[in-house]
Amino acid sequence: SAKDLPSETPEGLLLACIPERGDPRDALVGMRLVDVPVRGTIATGSVRRRAQLAAVRSDINFAELRGNIDTRIAKVAGSHPEFDAVVVALAALVRLELTDVIAEIMPFDVMLPQVGQGALAIECRADDRDTAALLGVIDHSASHRCVMAERAFLAAIGGGCDAPIAAHAVIDGDRIVLDAQRFDESAPDRAQSGAVMHIANAHAVGTDPDAVGRTAAEFGS
Numbered sequence: 001s002a003k004d005l006p007s008e009t010p011e012g013l014l015l016a017c018i019p020e021r022g023d024p025r026d027a028l029v030g031m032r033l034v035d036v037p038v039r040g041t042i043a044t045g046s047v048r049r050r051a052q053l054a055a056v057r058s059d060i061n062f063a064e065l066r067g068n069i070d071t072r073i074a075k076v077a078g079s080h081p082e083f084d085a086v087v088v089a090l091a092a093l094v095r096l097e098l099t100d101v102i103a104e105i106m107p108f109d110v111m112l113p114q115v116g117q118g119a120l121a122i123e124c125r126a127d128d129r130d131t132a133a134l135l136g137v138i139d140h141s142a143s144h145r146c147v148m149a150e151r152a153f154l155a156a157i158g159g160g161c162d163a164p165i166a167a168h169a170v171i172d173g174d175r176i177v178l179d180a181q182r183f184d185e186s187a188p189d190r191a192q193s194g195a196v197m198h199i200a201n202a203h204a205v206g207t208d209p210d211a212v213g214r215t216a217a218e219f220g221s
Contacts, residue, residue: 002116002147003089007155009123017122017135021143022091024118024168026111029093030076030085032104036060040084043075047164049087051183052111069093073101091118112166112181115150119143142171145209149176152213153202157182169212176212178204 002018009015026049028042033056036042043065044050050062063083065072069092075082085103093099124131146169153167167180180202204216 002119002121002151003114005116005121005123005151007115007151012126013123014126014128014132015121015148016124016132017139018119018144018147019122019138020140021147022094022118023105024113025090025108026087026106026113026117027090027093027102028085028104028106029073029088029101030081030083030103033057033085033106033110035103036084042085042087043072043083044087046087046114047183048114048166048181049111051164052166052181053087056110069096069098073098089113089117108168108179112168112179115154115165115167116147119147121147145176146170148209149178149212149216150180152210153178153180153216154213156214156217167216169209172205175205175207176209178202178212178216180216 005015033053036057038059039061041061041063042050042053043063044053045065053060054062065075065083065086069088072086072088076084076086087106090102090105093102122135124135149169150167154165157165164183165180166183167178169176169178171177182200182202200219202216202219204212204219206212206215
């Protein structure tokens with residue numbers, strides 16, 4: 001998953017291919033956000049997700065969540081669910097043909113995704129031109145440009161793949177339009193609290209992915 005890559009590609013490697021991106025949005029499983037009761041619990045280990053959900057529902061609680069998709073879904077299944085809802089990347093549910101468990105797909109104006117979310121990324125040796133050429137056949141230019149802009153933002157901010165940063169880029173004509181947010185964790189107990197601080201919004205438009213990401217980082221710093 002592109003979202004799990006370090007923000008800087010290691011020396012000697014090339015991010016050669018990003019196939020067409022899946023839907024980068026997040027999804028709630030268990031119940032819709034509006035249906036979560038006051039002081040109900042949504043499970044997610046992501047500071048980004050907790051911060052954005054808390055901005056809409058400051059009355060809800062948060063719990064840590066780890067494990068594969070089946071393990072996460074099981075937390076809200078059956079007659080005695082452990083949590084009211086869990087947050088899962090929509091693309092993962094689509095790829096695993098588990099869309100029937102989706103309670104709500106979160107719109108971008110409520111929850112911007114993690115950098116690279118929904119995209120796959122294939123690396124190869126930087127000097128392996130033959131392999132890079134083969135991977136180029138399945139590369140999707142628009143997806144590649146968008147993900148590289150998001151990654152450039154993350155790298156310029158100085159965060160890793162677990163940083164509380166959200167970014168989403170789209171293609172508009174020949175331009176890349178990037179929206180991003182940065183958060184700072186202010187609660188000592190990540191497992192129980194959604195008390196994080198929203199630092200900044202960022203927006204940038206341009207044709208060069210690296211320049212777009214760096215420009216957004218200047219506004220988001």
